[in-house]
Amino acid sequence: MKRIDCLKAIYPELVDCAVVTIMGAVAAELYSLGHRANFFYLEHAMGLASSVGLGIALAQPDRKVVVIDGDGSVLMNLGGLTTLARSRPNNLVHVIFDNETLLSVGGGAPGGYKWFTTATSTGTDLAGIAKAAGFPHARTVRELDDFEAAAIDALNVDELSCIVAKVEAEMPKSFLMDIHMLENRFEFPRALQQPPRHKDRLRRPTRLTKEQPTTIPALKSREE
Amino acid sequence: MPVSVANSQVVYDAIKGVGVRMVSALPETWLVHLIRMADEDPDMTLVRLAKEEEGVGVSAGAHFAGVKSAMLMQNHGFLQAINGIVGVSLLYKIPLLMLITDRGGFGEKDPWQTEGGKHTRPVLDALHIAREDLTRPDDVEPRLAKAMTLAQSSLSPVALLLSRDLMWEEPR
Numbered sequence: 580m581k582r583i584d585c586l587k588a589i590y591p592e593l594v595d596c597a598v599v600t601i602m603g604a605v606a607a608e609l610y611s612l613g614h615r616a617n618f619f620y621l622e623h624a625m626g627l628a629s630s631v632g633l634g635i636a637l638a639q640p641d642r643k644v645v646v647i648d649g650d651g652s653v654l655m656n657l658g659g660l661t662t663l664a665r666s667r668p669n670n671l672v673h674v675i676f677d678n679e680t681l682l683s684v685g686g687g688a689p690g691g692y693k694w695f696t697t698a699t700s701t702g703t704d705l706a707g708i709a710k711a712a713g714f715p716h717a718r719t720v721r722e723l724d725d726f727e728a729a730a731i732d733a734l735n736v737d738e739l740s741c742i743v744a745k746v747e748a749e750m751p752k753s754f755l756m757d758i759h760m761l762e763n764r765f766e767f768p769r770a771l772q773q774p775p776r777h778k779d780r781l782r783r784p785t786r787l788t789k790e791q792p793t794t795i796p797a798l799k800s801r802e803e
Numbered sequence: 804m805p806v807s808v809a810n811s812q813v814v815y816d817a818i819k820g821v822g823v824r825m826v827s828a829l830p831e832t833w834l835v836h837l838i839r840m841a842d843e844d845p846d847m848t849l850v851r852l853a854k855e856e857e858g859v860g861v862s863a864g865a866h867f868a869g870v871k872s873a874m875l876m877q878n879h880g881f882l883q884a885i886n887g888i889v890g891v892s893l894l895y896k897i898p899l900l901m902l903i904t905d906r907g908g909f910g911e912k913d914p915w916q917t918e919g920g921k922h923t924r925p926v927l928d929a930l931h932i933a934r935e936d937l938t939r940p941d942d943v944e945p946r947l948a949k950a951m952t953l954a955q956s957s958l959s960p961v962a963l964l965l966s967r968d969l970m971w972e973e974p975r
Contacts, residue, residue, distance in 0.1 A: 597868070619867065624890030627860035631891075634864020634872070637825060637848050642868075658853030659860075666850060764895045768867045 603683020626656030664713030859887030
C-alpha cells in the first residue's frame with residue numbers, strides 16, 4: 580500500500596476538517612494533491628502533531644480533526660497517545676502511516692531501502708499500543724480498500740479513532756512545498772474561523788469493513 | 804499542606820481574568836491547588852499531560868482554534884519541553900503562557916530540586932523568552948495580564964516564575 584494512494588482516497592473528505600500533518604513525506608504528498616488552507620504541516624517537533632490536533636479538537640468540539648502522523652513521530656511521543664485517550668475527544672481521527680522507517684529524516688532511500696528502521700519493523704504494534712492506551716477504536720490496515728473504509732468509518736463515528744496504515748517506505752516524488760511555513764501558520768487559524776462542515780455532507784460508509792473496529796468498554800468517567 | 808490556597812486562588816483568578824480557557828498541566832506540590840481549581844471549574848478545560856512537551860502542542864492547537872491557554876509546570880517540566888518550545892512556539896511564532904514553579908532557589912530543602920532551579924533562568928534567557936517572577940499576591944494580576952498581552956502581540960512564549968514566597972507558607 581502506498582501512502583499517496585491512501586491520501587488520495589481521503590483527500591475529498593478533508594474539505595473543512597482541521598488537518599494536521601507531520602513533516603517530510605506526508606506533508607509533501609498531501610501538499611502535492613492540492614494545498615488547502617485547513618491543512619497545517621508541522622515541519623518540526625516530531626511527535627507533537629497529535630498534541631496540536633488535541634488542542635484543536637478540545638477547542639472546537641464541532642469540527643472534525645484529522646491528524647496524519649507517522650511511526651517515527653508517534654514513537655517520539657508515545658505518552659501523547661495516553662493523553663489523547665484520556666482526553667478522549669470524539670472529533671479526532673489519528674491516522675498513522677507506518678512505513679517502519681525514519682524515511683524523511685534520512686532513514687530511507689530511493690527504492691524503498693530502509694537505512695534506519697523504527698521499532699515497528701521488529702514487531703512494535705502501534706494500533707495495539709493505542710488500544711491499550713485507551714483509544715475506543717484502533718486498528719491496523721494493509722490494503723487500500725480497508726484503509727478507505729476505515730477512514731470513512733472514523734470520520735462518521737463520533738469517537739476517538741486511530742488507524743495505523745502499513746505503507747511502503749517510498750520517497751515522495753518531490754519534497755518541494757511552495758508555501759512558507761509561516762504563511763501556512765497564519766492561514767490555518769483563519770480557515771478554522773470558518774464554520775465546520777455539516778455532518779450530512781460527509782460521505783457515508785459504502786461497505787462494512789472486513790475487520791470491525793475494536794471497541795473497549797466505555798470508561799467510567801472521561802478522566803481515568 | 805503549606806501550599807498557599809489563597810495565593811493559588813489569586814493566580815487562578817488572574818489566569819481566568821486574561822481569558823484563558825484551557826490549561827495543560829503536570830502536577831508538582833506547589834501546583835496542587837491551581838490544578839484542582841482548573842479541574843473544578845466548568846468553564847476551564849484541563850488537559851492532564853504525560854510529559855510537558857505535549858502541552859506546547861496542545862497550546863498551539865488551542866491558539867489555532869481561537870482559544871487562549873496556559874501551561875502549568877515545574878522547572879524540570881520546562882526543561883523537558885524545550886524542543887517543543889523551540890520547534891513549535893518559537894519557530895512558528897505562537898503565543899505560549901508558561902507558569903513555572905521556581906523550585907530549587909533559596910529555602911529549598913529538597914536536594915533533588917536544586918540543580919534544575921539553577922538553570923531555569925539562564926535557559927529562558929538563552930531562548931530570549933521574556934520572564935518575570937511572581938512573588939507578591941498584589942503583583943500577580945497585573946504581571947500576568949501584561950505577560951499575556953506580550954505573548955499575544957509578540958506571538959512568543961512568555962514565562963512567569965511562581966516563587967516560594969508566593970506559593971509556600973512555611974509551617975510555624
